[in-house]
Amino acid sequence: MGENLISTVLRADRQDILRYAPFMGIALLSILVINYFRNPLRNVPGPFWAKFSNLWLVYHTRQGRMHRKIIEVHEKYGPLVRLGPHEISTADIDSLRTIYGSGNDFRKSDWYMPWQGNRKWDLFSERNESIHRAQRRLVSHIYSLSNMKKLEPYVDSAILFLLKKLASMEGEKIDVGRWTRLFAFDVIGEVTFSKRFGFMDEGIDDGAFTMIDNILQCANWVGHIPWFYYLSIWLAPIIGNHLAITQRQGKLLQISQQNIKERKERGTDRNDMLEQLFEVQREKPDKLDDICVASMAASNIFAGSDSTSVSISAFLYHTLRNPEVKKKLIDEINEHAAMNNIPHGTVFDLEIINNMPFLQACMYEALRCHPAVGVSLGRVVPPSGLQIGEQFIPGGSGISANAWVIHQNKDIFGEDADKFRPERWMEEPDRVATMRRNFLSFGAGSRYCIGRNVGWLEMSKAS
Numbered sequence: 001m002g003e004n005l006i007s008t009v010l011r012a013d014r015q016d017i018l019r020y021a022p023f024m025g026i027a028l029l030s031i032l033v034i035n036y037f038r039n040p041l042r043n044v045p046g047p048f049w050a051k052f053s054n055l056w057l058v059y060h061t062r063q064g065r066m067h068r069k070i071i072e073v074h075e076k077y078g079p080l081v082r083l084g085p086h087e088i089s090t091a092d093i094d095s096l097r098t099i100y101g102s103g104n105d106f107r108k109s110d111w112y113m114p115w116q117g118n119r120k121w122d123l124f125s126e127r128n129e130s131i132h133r134a135q136r137r138l139v140s141h142i143y144s145l146s147n148m149k150k151l152e153p154y155v156d157s158a159i160l161f162l163l164k165k166l167a168s169m170e171g172e173k174i175d176v177g178r179w180t181r182l183f184a185f186d187v188i189g190e191v192t193f194s195k196r197f198g199f200m201d202e203g204i205d206d207g208a209f210t211m212i213d214n215i216l217q218c219a220n221w222v223g224h225i226p227w228f229y230y231l232s233i234w235l236a237p238i239i240g241n242h243l244a245i246t247q248r249q250g251k252l253l254q255i256s257q258q259n260i261k262e263r264k265e266r267g268t269d270r271n272d273m274l275e276q277l278f279e280v281q282r283e284k285p286d287k288l289d290d291i292c293v294a295s296m297a298a299s300n301i302f303a304g305s306d307s308t309s310v311s312i313s314a315f316l317y318h319t320l321r322n323p324e325v326k327k328k329l330i331d332e333i334n335e336h337a338a339m340n341n342i343p344h345g346t347v348f349d350l351e352i353i354n355n356m357p358f359l360q361a362c363m364y365e366a367l368r369c370h371p372a373v374g375v376s377l378g379r380v381v382p383p384s385g386l387q388i389g390e391q392f393i394p395g396g397s398g399i400s401a402n403a404w405v406i407h408q409n410k411d412i413f414g415e416d417a418d419k420f421r422p423e424r425w426m427e428e429p430d431r432v433a434t435m436r437r438n439f440l441s442f443g444a445g446s447r448y449c450i451g452r453n454v455g456w457l458e459m460s461k462a463s
């Protein structure tokens with residue numbers, strides 16, 4: 001029967017197709033309408049086309065402005081918005097605890113699937129929570145706050161190099177966004193492989209930026225239709241590989257492996273992040289093989305560079321646009337330099353920076369106003385379902401929150417949430433505690449950014 005159908009379709013000429021087209025159209029429309037009415041999420045408001053397929057998400061993600069669009073749709077439709085037939089975006093603050101709380105069984109959604117491909121180790125995109133827990137436990141100490149002391153001198157040396165380069169360009173126009181990016185990559189090279197990638201030396205990258213931009217652009221939309229990713233991989237031998245996301249498992253991993261090889265040949269007396277991964281490997285060779293080490297180092301490059309450079313740029317952008325903030329910041333820096341006898345041109349120690357409340361407040365505020373990760377953090381509702389207000393969301397549905405939306409919540413961040421005002425982080429302690437609990441720039445719960453301390457270290461020092 002199946003064979004007959006296939007051979008009939010293959011033999012069908014244009015006239016046959018035209019004859020059957022209206023029936024096929026009606027059948028498709030009926031399926032869409034039936035699915036629409038049977039969908040338990042049909043009462044959740046949202047853009048019209050989003051009710052029928054994920055193509056609404058694909059379209060807007062491809063435009064690269066989803067972080068703005070998502071604010072717009074929440075303003076229009078309220079705290080719960082339907083972004084796809086089975087996808088809900090929440091701005092309901094109470095629901096965040098449940099969705100992102102550790103141990104609450106809301107696993108990462110299939111949007112992360114293409115990021116991982118068929119790799120067995122990728123902390124960021126691993127969707128099995130127990131595998132993720134075991135993997136993260138193995139390496140978390142390397143990213144701990146206490147370990148940052150070891151990395152501090154390497155960040156300092158990259159900052160001094162950046163300052164030297166910027167001084168040599170005095171009088172020239174400088175693309176700050178580009179230089180923070182060159183810097184952030186070089187720092188990751190320094191702390192991971194004990195060697196800057198050398199991007200700041202020449203002021204150019206080696207094609208890494210374009211590769212990462214393409215990967216991010218592709219992953220963001222293809223994640224909403226993961227079946228398309230698998231179809232493309234399956235057809236690749238015939239039609240070729242056109243999805244940039246595959247470079248995350250290919251070229252990026254090779255770059256990481258090449259850097260590990262060179263670092264092994266060079267040797268080092270430093271206890272860089274790679275050395276610490278090797279220590280884990282020596283202790284537990286069955287748990288962390290060479291590919292896992294390469295994958296972790298690649299995560300540093302991929303997850304650690306752009307996010308940090310965007311955050312530093314946001315900090316500079318907002319402080320420079322607000323002269324009063326800038327003045328207050330410079331006063332605080334001068335005060336601490338005088339108090340600690342720090343000569344001009346020296347990078348401050350982390351201990352001192354951690355005791356500079358206004359600088360800390362400016363960093364929080366920059367990341368609140370401009371979270372580096374603009375995509376929503378997708379999770380899957382467990383089989384027991386999820387109740388948000390009056391709405392029951394059945395198990396298996398997709399649910400996500402977006403930092404760009406949450407950070408504009410006036411109940412949490414104040415009536416002036418749309419303004420850059422660092423002082424809000426230094427006011428009533430109870431309110432500050434609530435703001436910190438709902439600060440999503442580094443994610444939340446068990447999937448909280450493992451590199452947060454590295455990023456914060458770089459940001460505090462560079463700022």
Ligand code: HEM
Pocket residue numbers: 123124125136299300301303304305307308311371372373377440441442443444446447448449450451452454455456459
């Ligand atoms: C200011 C800088 C940074 C920002 C804003 C940032 C943001 C984030 C966010 C929002 C997540 C959670 C994503 C999710 O739930 O899907 C995340 C996860 C992650 N980040 Fe960062 N990140 C930063 C710096 C870094 C650095 C420097 C590294 C590495 C050295 C890093 C490595 C990772 C990894 C491996 C994960 C996955 C963690 C897991 O699921 O266990 N990040 N980051």
